[in-house]
Amino acid sequence: MDFTDVVRQRRMVRHFTPQPVPAETIDRLIALTQHGPSAGFSQGVAFVVITDPTIRKRVAEIAGEEGYVAGGFHPFISEAPVQVVICTSEKVYRDRYREPDKLDAEGREIEWPVPYWHTDAGAALMVLLLGATNEGLASAFVGTHDPPALQRLLGIPDDFWPIGVAMIGHGAEDVRSPSLKRGRRPLENVLHRERW
Numbered sequence: 202m203d204f205t206d207v208v209r210q211r212r213m214v215r216h217f218t219p220q221p222v223p224a225e226t227i228d229r230l231i232a233l234t235q236h237g238p239s240a241g242f243s244q245g246v247a248f249v250v251i252t253d254p255t256i257r258k259r260v261a262e263i264a265g266e267e268g269y270v271a272g273g274f275h276p277f278i279s280e281a282p283v284q285v286v287i288c289t290s291e292k293v294y295r296d297r298y299r300e301p302d303k304l305d306a307e308g309r310e311i312e313w314p315v316p317y318w319h320t321d322a323g324a325a326l327m328v329l330l331l332g333a334t335n336e337g338l339a340s341a342f343v344g345t346h347d348p349p350a351l352q353r354l355l356g357i358p359d360d361f362w363p364i365g366v367a368m369i370g371h372g373a374e375d376v377r378s379p380s381l382k383r384g385r386r387p388l389e390n391v392l393h394r395e396r397w
């Protein structure tokens with residue numbers, strides 16, 4: 202698929218058919234995320250892939266599926282045949298940036314301008330979603346207000362923080378998010394040439 206088409210066709214699809222996705226496809230998509238950028242090549246992003254329907258249901262509960270259904274959406278979190286919990290580790294980045302080549306002029310760990318572990322998790326999420334589109338699959342992402350509950354359910358170690366859940370599967374006709382009514386910002390709003 203043409204790259205521009207992949208980017209333009211990707212959208213959050215909030216309804217999935219029960220058709221499964223082969224494990225090899227998911228493995229390929231996760232492997233693709235490893236080609237995303239990573240500060241200091243720290244690679245502190247990791248994934249938990251869930252296909253078991255009972256666990257998917259628990260993940261969906263933690264991610265507030267009930268609220269989506271009450272709001273008129275399909276139960277898209279639990280019905281997706283594959284959930285991918287994206288986790289990122291501040292510790293991995295801090296350890297990496299304490300290595301000699303990353304210390305500042307005074308030999309100290311840098312002052313972090315932004316939490317690069319979140320930057321990298323976003324980049325990995327993007328590769329995952331675009332990769333799914335490229336494979337002809339539908340995908341979505343939801344945040345969760347209770348990351349520790351996901352840690353407990355899935356045995357995610359304390360030093361990895363689940364940033365949310367991506368769903369991958371075969372799309373069905375869905376209910377569109379009301380957020381989309383905001384429309385895309387005009388390019389002039391977001392593009393500042395030479396200076397803001």
Ligand SMILES: Cc1cc2nc3c(=O)[nH]c(=O)nc-3n(C[C@H](O)[C@H](O)[C@H](O)COP(=O)(O)O)c2cc1C
Binds near residue numbers: 211343
């Ligand atoms: C960090 C992040 C968090 C999001 N959280 C949710 C969420 O909790 N629930 C949801 O339905 N969509 C969520 N979305 C999806 C956005 O609503 C969606 O990307 C946006 O409305 C644009 O729509 P599109 O991705 O279909 O183009 C999230 C997206 C991002 C990037």
